[in-house]
Amino acid sequence: MTTAYDTAMIQGQPKENKSVPAVAVSNVHKSFGILKVLNGINLSVNRGETLAVLGRSGTGKSVLLRLIIGIETPDSGMICIHGQNIAGLAIDQMGRIRKKIGFLFQHAALYDSLTITENVAFPLEHHRKDMSQSERGDRVKQLLAEVGMEGDFGKLPSEISGGMQKRVGLARALALGPEILLLDEPTAGLDPISSGEIDDLILKLQQEHQMASIVVTHDLHSARTIANRLTLLNEGEIVIEGTFDDLQQSNIGFVNEFLKQS
8 A cells, every 4th residue: 555655755755744753663673693682672753852872782772773774674563764664665765765864873984095075975976866066066065064074175084083084974974964863872982072072063963954863872971962862771672761860860770870880
């Protein structure tokens, strides 16, 4: 049966339905062999909202992001983007959805052989054939200016700091005008000053673009700074979800232990 969503996709219309969450994860299970990574995860995020996903290493945080963008497939449960279950979608349909999802990888994942400008232009060249070279150039300049990197157009990734690479990664993630932004450890490996700058940048971009954002992080201070809500995973399950104050006031042993160690 063809839904209104499918019709909009075929006609190339905007697919966002403001009456449903931008991202909804419902009873999702995921295992790799005998290793159970996610065990019945439920969460959602709306437009203009930032959800931080916290937890120790190996708790499935990054796997959750890969499921949302369709790189991995859940064993059971549903992942809906603007109300559309992405499980079993054809490659072209999934491709259209991915264009509306910006992804910042943990280590920025820039192409070493490409300049900063070429890295940011990469998604535009592959997915916006309707844009002229001049239009793409203007768009890249705008994006780099948004993240404070307008003076480094011709540099290679190896010639800039880790914090600057994260900024360029953010610019590339925003290139196609995403409605959803997924951030995997955006402050990992950065010094406190650079981490604070990335947090400020994420807040600024969120205010300007009003995306639905999911941030996976070990950095409790960063999560507290940028997120509206926080969810804490342990052994593949959500232990608690709420504001930072909710976590502080919790009587759950693991929550208290996590806050002390973070």
